[in-house]
Amino acid sequence: MNDAVAEGKTMGLVYRLLLRPLLVLQDSERAHTRSVRSLRLLTSNRVTKYLISLVYKTRKTLPVTLFGTEYKHPFGLAAGMDKKGEAINGWDSLGLSFVEIGGVTMLEQTGNPKPRMFRSTSNKALINRMGFNNPGSENMHENLTKHFDKYGKPKIPIWVNLGKSKLTENADAHMDYSTTLGKLWEFTDVFVINVSSPNTPNLRDLQGEEELKKIINSCLEVNESKSMDYQLPPKPILIKIAPDMTFEQLEQIITVAMDSGCAGVVATNTTVSRDFDLVEDAKLGEKGGLSGLPLKTTSTEFIKHIYRFTDGKFPIIGVGGIMDADDAWEKITAGASLIQAYSGFVFEGPSLASSIVRGLDRKLRDSGIKDLEQAVGLIHKESN
């Protein structure tokens, strides 16, 4: 074990034993805001950025090529953690291979009244009803312009999660999504259409066939025109789905997404269900979307179903309850080409990426598989 790896392990332990108990004492959203802001500050200075990379960044690579881009390993940051795209330098230093910023809506929004984010540590779960608090597409354009001017293009791919402004009626949702896509096109590697957050009234209705087609078509049109303006290839557009539906509904959505020209699917968003084997906790009574460990199995079942339904031909990004390398392996072998986490960072700390990459590397060696791409959907191949 080299020094940096040993240090990474120690930092994970330090986080769990010392920092996490301190963070638990703070209001959940405030602790989150402070953590992202500290990461931004620490990684805007070259020396501290280098030191953070030294401790947290793994040198191991497990390359995955998807949408024509090589990802150094499959693990990225899920949407919602960096809603303003304020710590872009930091995520690379923590060893992530890509980051999904946002959700960004066309209009600036403050979101729902606080408190709106709750932690159930005994269940390794979060409940949130943020309601797309974000700077809006115009301000986001400005933030990213400043960032790119100062630091250049980020080292890791930047994905943008597209939400719908609360003020925009569902009938005009297509215009809201595609306006944001157009505004942020030049900075973005991949767009994710989010029609699955449970905290914007009626947003999930947009997962219906007609509504979804309209949104995807409108985004594809703007994508095509920006691609011509910049003389660059169009960006991959993915769809992010909720876990609260039947497999029949899921198949309908996947069919629409594939037929309309989406490049893949992110499975899944948070769940409104509380029908899990949970340790009793008053926080679980809060309204909102549940994420973290209790969501893990449902999200993996969705991934398995999509992989089987599409014969592994529609790229899946797996998210929901990934806390360690075993969970990551479960998602990949179920059919996910790339994976993401949000809650895992809250409960396991900033060394999550390096410990997952190290663990995946070990799993590959133990199973005698040469590269990670061969592990994608492995359970389906083994059962044939």
Ligand SMILES: Cc1cc2nc3c(=O)[nH]c(=O)nc-3n(C[C@H](O)[C@H](O)[C@H](O)COP(=O)(O)O)c2cc1C
């Ligand atoms: C506080 C919070 C805010 C979130 N905001 C967004 C968002 O804006 N857009 C989105 O698509 N997903 C959002 N998510 C969902 C996550 O991206 C992810 O799909 C979900 O939390 C499951 O992953 P996890 O179990 O690793 O947290 C949010 C999650 C949390 C906890």
